[in-house]
Amino acid sequence: MSLRVFILAGEPSGDRLGGALMAGLKQLEPGIQFDGIGDALMAEQGLVSRFPMEELSVMGLAEVLPKYRHLKRRIRETADAVLETRPDVLITIDSPDFSLRVARLVKAHSSIRTVHYVAPSVWAWRPKRAEKMAEVIDHVLALLPFEPPYMEAAGMDCDFVGHPVVAERQATEAEIDAFRSDFGLGDAPYVLALPGSRRSEVSRLAPEFGQALMQFSVKHPDYRIVVPAAAPVAGLVQEALLDWPKGTVMIDPNRYKPDRAKSFKRAAFASASLALAASGTVSLELAAARTPMVIAYKFQWLTWQIMKRMALIDTVTLVNLVSDSRVVPECLGPDCTPANIAGRLAALAVNAGDQLEAMELTMQRLGQGVDEPGLRAARAVLGRLPGN
Structure with missing residues (x-):
């Protein structure tokens, strides 16, 4: 039977x-x-x-x-x-x-x-x-x-x-070349910016991210900014980018057929030099693409107070937890300021070697x-x- x-x-x-x-x-x-x-x-x-x-x-x-x-x-x-x-x-x-x-x-x-x-x-x-x-x-x-x-x-x-992230398809060289060509990036290095997939997240984080990237760009003018927006918040992200560095590239998945939108996202993750991301499972997607990252998140005051008292861990980033390291820098709560974020990105642009090792170990431990x-x-x- x-x-x-x-x-x-x-x-x-x-x-x-x-x-x-x-x-x-x-x-x-x-x-x-x-x-x-x-x-x-x-x-x-x-x-x-x-x-x-x-x-x-x-x-x-x-x-x-x-x-x-x-x-x-x-x-x-x-x-x-x-x-x-x-x-x-x-x-x-x-x-x-x-x-x-x-x-x-x-x-x-x-x-x-x-x-x-x-x-x-x-x-x-x-x-x-x-x-x-x-x-x-x-x-x-x-x-x-x-x-x-x-x-x-x-x-x-x-x-x-x-973890299902280990089975997700990664970008091919052809996809990366097509992505860079279609969005006019050439060979430029860029920061991948990921301010969240919920309206509340984007509303809180986009202004902080934009100011941080402004400060980073002053000392790193060769870096472009690329934002692969989540479909439900693409319009809100587009509005926020008015106050971001000029020349920021946004990928709006609503403008493309699903397969092409996914291809652009894969390529954007794989080809980035650095990433600035909201806290969440996106850190594992970045690790799978071997893209060094800074994690930042701004909470409502009451939520932050409750979290501080109830949390049993000293990091929210899964790469840090799985690799048993603390190499991914975090700007959380009151530390989520443009100056702090820009400083962490600048340090990462100089040396990302420890993160690359931790990401490799994370993927191995997750079953890759x-x-x-x-x-x-x-x-x-x-x-x-x-x-x-």
């Missing part, structure tokens, strides 16, 4: 993880059957989503309140579907506000095995989340190599399966050079099922 998997994702990043995991499961277990919720990449692997994944994308955000009743109904519907179909395993992917509520309802009425893909960052803050999660989750698939002990200590099985994360995740799921 073929293996039956109920799998659900609630946002685009989860759909990517789910699609790769499903591909791995199909490779290892021909005839496997899928049910659940996902988007285009999971559909490519054969999933017929029970309802559009977009309905769940507001979970955890301010927009949740007006849709609370609808989302609560979807949680119940999903849990009922799992209980009715009795799959061999329920796999939930990230989106804990939705995923763990479904898992809790399922566990309350069955012994169906539950697997959650992406460990909560209990190593950074709120460590009690692992214990709460262990009430409803049997097995965790972790993206970072230092996460399994935290999950195991709370009573769950856990496997490090690699071995089986892709989706296949490793599939192997971990199957290997922990009862009877295997």
Whole structure:
């Protein structure tokens, strides 16, 4: 009898993880059957989503309140579907506000095995989340190599399966040449500026980034500035660039077909001399492209005060954490000033050797050079099922 998997994702990043995991499961277990919720990449692997994944994308955000009743109904519907179909395993992917509520309802009425893909960052803050999660989750698939002990200590099985960044395609020389030619960059060195993908981030960071790059450009006039904007905030970024150094190049993905926009972004990351980026997983994308970086982030005052008191780590940059170094400079909170950022960029322009070594080590530790994360995740799921 073929293996039956109920799998659900609630946002685009989860759909990517789910699609790769499903591909791995199909490779290892021909005839496997899928049910659940996902988007285009999971559909490519054969999933017929029970309802559009977009309905769940507001979970955890301010927009949740007006849709609370609808989302609560979807949680119940999903849990009922799992209980009715009795799959061999329920796999939930990230989106804990939705995923763990479904898992809790399922566990309350069955012994169906539950697997959650992406460990909560209990190593950074709120460590009690692992214990709460262990009430409803049997097995965790972790993206970072230092996460399994935290999950195991709370009573769950856990496997490090690699980070998806190691499987992302990198730019070819032809793509880089085409990008530089299309945007008139020639052979000029440039700073890649990444002020965030949310409107709130861009509003807070773009002015600071612009002033910092103005100061940097005074002493480094040969450097250009390139900004690959995120599609939802491209208009806001365009407005902000009025106060940035003249000649700044913006890549607006909304102007191109998806494949070409992705090609430009890959090339922009790979060909940059330096990067100035908002805090987040973008640091791993830069590490994959071997682009030295400065990380900066400006928080609201209250958020910063809470973070200072609750944080369990002394760096927010994953490259620093995974490589067990502190070579990526950070300008956070009150230190996120134009003068500080410009100074860090200037120092990096002189010497980036330590960062390059740390980025190489980071990619190795995240699973580069071995089986892709989706296949490793599939192997971990199957290997922990009862009877295997």
